[in-house]
Amino acid sequence: MTTPTLLILPGDGIGPEVMAEVRRVITWFGDKRGLKFDVSEDLVGGAAYDVHGTPLTDATMAKAQEADAVLLGAVGGPKYDTLDFSVKPERGLLRLRKEMDLYANLRPAQCFDALADFSSLKRDVVAGLDIMIIRELTSGIYFGEPRGIFMEGNERVGINTQRYTTSEIERVARSAFELAKKRNNKVCSMEKANVMESGVLWREVVTKVHAEEFPEVELSHMYADAGAMQLCRWPKQFDVIVTDNLFGDLLSDAAAMLTGSLGMLPSASLGAPGANGLPKALYEPVHGSAPDIAGQGKANPIACILSFAMALRYSFDQGAEADRLEAAIEKVLADGARTADLIGEEGIAPISTTEMGDVVLAALDASL
Structure with a gap:
């Protein structure tokens, strides 16, 4: 069987930071569960504009059309506010959705018990x-x-x-x-x-x-x-x-x-089923690029990790492994792991983006 392909587009702001934790989770599934993915990475949004003068190149668009799934971080930021509308970072995302014909956007709203008081x-x-x-x-x-x-x-x-x-x-x-x-x-x-x-x-x-x-x-x-x-x-x-x-x-x-937090919510954008019975798909966290905290290690990677869980379920027919990943996240939240967006009481020290990735991987290890 051919190895499924996954195109990663980290994008702008906190996109690269949260996507780095997803890359670690993808590696874990390959090493510990035998789920290998052919992963490639490219530019979108402001990051693409900085290099190519456009928020999405034709070459990247072609890669997205060929991939079994696309995982995107976030696009945009105040740096690009003065650009012409036609080349703003968000146009890259809209082009992906339109040309891949991703007509159904699935946005779950799930409240983990450990976070019920944050609403x-x-x-x-x-x-x-x-x-x-x-x-x-x-x-x-x-x-x-x-x-x-x-x-x-x-x-x-x-x-x-x-x-x-x-x-x-x-x-x-x-x-x-x-x-x-x-x-x-x-x-x-x-x-x-x-x-x-x-x-x-x-x-x-x-x-x-x-x-x-x-x-x-x-x-x-x-x-x-x-x-x-x-x-x-x-x-x-x-x-x-x-x-x-x-x-x-x-x-x-x-x-x-x-x-309780936008940092917790994934999404999936799905198109019509292909010859393999699975839809074209793009997965992304609901949160934006959060330029005010970019580069500070404060971003919550859970929404992006949960977006990969949705990819496991809807693009790769791995519902049981998606359940495993979601259960690991529920466990770390129940155990009290909190990034800055989830701090509701004074005196509780938040953990960093990377540290949240660490505890998710530890919970995945514990699930074996």
Whole structure:
């Protein structure tokens, strides 16, 4: 059998620091579990712009298309704020998502018991939380045309277009229903059908896919603004939430803070299954590049490590090993390991990025 390929794009800010700990975890699985990966590394975002004058070269894009999975750290930073929009670091990430056709963005929001008190909500509201938000990722207002800043009479006007086709909604709805069947069999679809025609179409199409293909899954609908309120009121009512690109961006970040820290949350962006039955995929932590702490050893690598766990599960058909890695992280948190973002009491000394990697590897050793 051929060795699966993994393209690593550390990116900017804390990206290289957290990715270094993932590289150690990947090596551990190769040495201790016989899971070998053909790993290559390249530039994206500001790091690519500094060298090539573009946030993503055609050559790197080609590598991403050929890889079994792509693991990305973070992009962006104030250094690049004055660049033209077309070459900002984030354009590299958007190009990856668009050209790989990664239409389903999976953002889990899981609250580890050891961190329940770090949420801004009460413990009983978030303890045991385990929901999945599926955000449509390659259409909607971030990609619709026309877009831009134009002159209209004597005024400048900014225009973005919210646009969805039936097939775009169908495929992300199917992803949500399929995933729900492996979880608690519930899907809540969120849109703004009360004020947006795209929301009307979204609700109609999701309802049709459900009736014709997944009647055994429980389906509910909710306006996205009401959904945001319910995420803060009682998030454990949800299992899988499916929504569009804009609302998914907002709702998943809101859900992220239910868990106590953005440094804890992974994500997966999946495309259509290939000939091998597995999807094209890009995995990345939800957190940004955090330039204010870059290079200081303060970054929490757990979200990036958990992103690799998602790769094990969705790209490499290694669900049991993904469980092993997630259990190791749960153990180190229960044992009190904390990076700076997880310090809730004065007098507790945080551990460094590398030290968090050390204790995760020790927990993995203990799992053998």
